Amino acid sequence: MTTTQERSANNGVNTEALLAARSALADAPEGAQFTWRAVNEWVVGTHSESTVEEYFGLGENQTHKSTFKFSADHPEVFAAEDNGATPVEFVLVGLASCLTAGVAAVAQNRGIQLRSVKATIEGDMDILGILGGDPEVRNGFNNIRVNYEIDADATEQEIDALVAQSQKRSAVFDIITNPTNVTVSVN
Amino acid sequence: MTTTQERSANNGVNTEALLAARSALADAPEGAQFTWRAVNEWVVGTHSESTVEEYFGLGENQTHKSTFKFSADHPEVFAAEDNGATPVEFVLVGLASCLTAGVAAVAQNRGIQLRSVKATIEGDMDILGILGGDPEVRNGFNNIRVNYEIDADATEQEIDALVAQSQKRSAVFDIITNPTNVTVSVN
Numbered sequence: 136m137t138t139t140q141e142r143s144a145n146n147g148v149n150t151e152a153l154l155a156a157r158s159a160l161a162d163a164p165e166g167a168q169f170t171w172r173a174v175n176e177w178v179v180g181t182h183s184e185s186t187v188e189e190y191f192g193l194g195e196n197q198t199h200k201s202t203f204k205f206s207a208d209h210p211e212v213f214a215a216e217d218n219g220a221t222p223v224e225f226v227l228v229g230l231a232s233c234l235t236a237g238v239a240a241v242a243q244n245r246g247i248q249l250r251s252v253k254a255t256i257e258g259d260m261d262i263l264g265i266l267g268g269d270p271e272v273r274n275g276f277n278n279i280r281v282n283y284e285i286d287a288d289a290t291e292q293e294i295d296a297l298v299a300q301s302q303k304r305s306a307v308f309d310i311i312t313n314p315t316n317v318t319v320s321v322n
Numbered sequence: 323m324t325t326t327q328e329r330s331a332n333n334g335v336n337t338e339a340l341l342a343a344r345s346a347l348a349d350a351p352e353g354a355q356f357t358w359r360a361v362n363e364w365v366v367g368t369h370s371e372s373t374v375e376e377y378f379g380l381g382e383n384q385t386h387k388s389t390f391k392f393s394a395d396h397p398e399v400f401a402a403e404d405n406g407a408t409p410v411e412f413v414l415v416g417l418a419s420c421l422t423a424g425v426a427a428v429a430q431n432r433g434i435q436l437r438s439v440k441a442t443i444e445g446d447m448d449i450l451g452i453l454g455g456d457p458e459v460r461n462g463f464n465n466i467r468v469n470y471e472i473d474a475d476a477t478e479q480e481i482d483a484l485v486a487q488s489q490k491r492s493a494v495f496d497i498i499t500n501p502t503n504v505t506v507s508v509n
């Protein structure tokens with residue numbers, strides 16, 4: 136383990152490009168305005184399929200290298216067919232993957248070599264909220280817990296700091312911990 | 323199109339079972355305490371893989387019919403490999419699929435036959451937030467817009483009411499529009 140500034144790591148994150156993008160976008164902030172998209176189509180019951188393919192950023196429409204498709208459904212204990220992950224589980228996947236990407240990026244920037252990163256994420260929910268069984272119960276999660284197990288060329292304190300900095304810069308952590316305006320319309 | 327109370331529909335949602343569950347759980351509220359889970363493992367760079375398989379509910383551990391796996395990554399414009407949807411796109415998928423499941427369930431309960439339901443969802447983000455380029459810019463979405471196109475055996479007003487009721491009961495709509503506590507720890 137090295138603790139000097141000269142330590143180097145290869146976690147597969149191109150931090151030079153990200154730091155260059157930060158400088159370039161600070162000078163041309165219109166390029167930093169992104170719009171992320173998904174299209175969702177009902178299949179039957181509570182089963183739907185979502186497609187993620189295009190987004191807007193750097194001033195123009197962008198296309199992912201592949202088209203990503205996701206089936207969502209309610210589970211059998213909700214008298215449904217369980218043909219996909221539950222919508223709230225997609226939110227957990229989004230949060231865990233956002234924090235893990237951040238851990239890798241921050242580690243790269245700090246010259247910390249990662250060997251393995253595993254996050255277990257849990258969200259507690261009283262389903263009397265969504266069932267309309269108790270107006271005092273919220274529909275969403277009461278609490279979310281994320282636990283990391285990280286094997287890296289770093290001290291415990293440095294690993295804790297990686298995870299803390301990842302939270303500070305995480306889009307999904309912000310989306311979940313702070314209110315976001317959602318407008319729903321019908322054509 | 324029928325507008326009487328006797329109208330019937332088959333959208334594939336078992337509302338009788340859901341209403342029975344609501345009554346049963348109101349009398350035994352400990353069964354309504356669910357915990358949803360995902361496990362996320364770093365692959366390389368900003369690429370990670372999440373697994374959704376088990377959850378807790380009705381007083382015991384439950385297992386999905388299948389194991390759901392999701393690759394997440396950052397896109398090429400972030401100097402990444404684009405080996406999966408972006409974490410924030412998973413959040414959009416969660417919200418759209420939650421609202422669509424709700425539309426189907428509410429329609430079933432109201433005897434409205436759905437023919438097709440399509441949601442287009444967009445989230446605006448100034449990426450200077452996540453890049454750390456401007457401390458005044460939030461990391462998450464500034465706004466989310468969901469637009470529904472619904473073909474159903476119902477009036478425009480009834481369709482608007484379906485979508486409104488779905489928002490009111492949606493877990494993910496609540497998670498995104500209201501703050502949720504997230505605790506991150508390192509083992």
